[in-house]
Amino acid sequence: MPTSEDTETIDDDLLTFVLPSDYLPGMDLPSKRVLKTQVIADLIAQSLLQVSNGTYCSAGTEWKNGMRSDVLYTPRLALQTTLPPILVEVQKKLSEAFIRRIILYCLNITNLYPNHPLPVVLIFCIDKCAPRNLLAKFQPCEEKPCLKYFPSAEWADKCYLVSNEAPNDDSPVLSPLHALSLFFSQQQPSLHSHSHPEDPTVKKLYELIKALCEEDETYEDNFRKTINDVCDTHNKLYNRINIAIRDIPGTSKACRIIDRALEYNSRLKRKFSMIDTDSESSLELPPNLPMSSQVPESSATRECEAAFIANYRKHLTGRMDWDDCLQRGHEEGIFKRYSTGNSLRANFGSKK
Template sequence: MIIYNIENAITISLQCRPGSDGASKLLLNHDDIKHTVVSSLTDGKINGKMYTVANNEHPDGKRSDIIYIPDKPTESTRPITVEIQQTFDWAFFRRLNRYCLNICDKYKVMPFVMVFVIKGFSSKSFVNEFVLNVDGYYTISTKLWAESLRIYTLDSIAENVTAEKLNPIIALAYFLCSQEKSIIGLELCDNPLIQKLYLLADKIFEEAQMEKKKKSSSDIVIRSLKNAEKQFEKILKCIESRDSNQMTRIKKYAEKGVQYVGKKRKLLEEEEGESVTPIEEGENGDLAFTLQELEARFKVTLNKKQLWNKLDKMKRKDSENVRNYIDKFNEIKRKYESSLKDPSKVPADDPDYCENFVSSLRPKPLRDKIEDKEPESIKYVSKRKERSYI
């Protein structure tokens, strides 16, 4: 049973539209929705926990949207079939007949039938064939193929949604047939039952999306393993031929296999790294020192947070370069601090060594803004193929 936080419901905007085919089937598979349907059809006499979701494929290859069955179908615990339909027409009505007869053949009991219709009936003459029940659904005699039929539309529940106490099945019909992604778009957005349905749907759709991503990653791994397996099979086939001339081919297959597996591994590592949100870090001493020197040298105020974020968002493959940069910077920092205390410690071959390195860290946009001509000594640093990561 889900614990609902009603206070958050008003802000929900669903990933899928209620009443759409895929979204509806996800919802109908949930225990809370199943209990609502079962309780309504049995007048609250039977708990939804007694029912499970059954195989919905029929002998002719057609599929119902959802079928609920009890452990032992009887006259008092009948199978239940639920359908979500955009428009209720004669073609669907005949198909519904066949679904129910198939269920009756399989379980030896006529089923309950519940249909949620999004756009209503196909014509006025067709809807006139049905009777509107005071409980908010259309029905018709079904004694030859089903125990009962309940058809919910926005028209059928129009009088029932204004009731002081909203019936759970009416709330479900209102939720599905309205097809509003955002609860704020509904007149009954402040109704607790509607809010619970939106919270439940939001959780179900989010879990389905995560499962889809997980399955996608698993499919990539499985496909990669199958391809690697085929590569090994080629190698074994060459070995079994006992042909001495096959060694070149074996080597080629092995090299290709190593390259393939290596590339797939790197791709998966990069995907895994991108899926993890980096932990925000504060400025370290090296970056603070760099910014201080840049500000002092060029008499400008730099955006420290922006520069730090650039360093923080570097790709994982550049991590080794970052470490090298930090190590080199620490070394130059020490030399720079030493030169301030004792000028004799500045390298004899490059008196501007420290200043040059600090200058090379200057961001490109900042360089464009400076009118002064670059010192000749800066060219010394640019020839070293050093890379700036800030």
């Protein structure tokens, strides 16, 4: 627990901030959101390869065989072919099946980046290793005590596993990778409940996830408000049409369609207002698609978006396809503030 001197150095908002139960470190969405920020990409790349900040950026992780890995970092500049891609995975339980997936991910990465060295893999395990003898296959890494590596000469340059155990000594400062691992594995909702609240990397991680959580909450609030406004407008228009044609002969079928549309709107509004829907209805609700919102732009968000576009351009053949770039970004949880390719181009189109 932090002492009175420690708490004086912690921002008051961060000291009292508590993450919601569905946004804890180590969970899929918040973990990916944290890992895709430029500050964490820099932290990992510098720790593994001793490169300067900004060398790596987040790249796409959806492969042609339908598989999708967690986070991939690639060199920002196309000419940096001597640097390996970095694959980062946050896994609840380390298993042999998971190692086989890692191998397939690496083969996909190697096919996509044939001019680069084999990828470097970094694994964060939230829980435990099963079976236990699998952990014995990871060998100690003398230069990085918090890491163990898996012999993987044929499919990766190195495959590292980061320790999820707190150190035995009372040192308040952890290595950056160890701090990141404990941040994920301890899954604490607040800084003061973490085992190392005074560690500068742990503090930075809670500042980061606090900002991301608040950004996502703002987006969701705007999303629900927009859905409510759209549904209310549609209801008014459908009711006007219903009144206008109700007494006209031969319009009974049109009236039934309007009634179904009104029902659909009501269900859609309930769904996105977090009210249970009527599961017996045959109407099919649309998927949760990203849309434009008034999410305030942060420097981390802008950097992440710019890095994604730069990486997209790097692998592009032909003219820039802003609609496709937007769609791929939405799949990765990026560009939440944009709903059309034109709006994305208006903000980033001048970048070459």
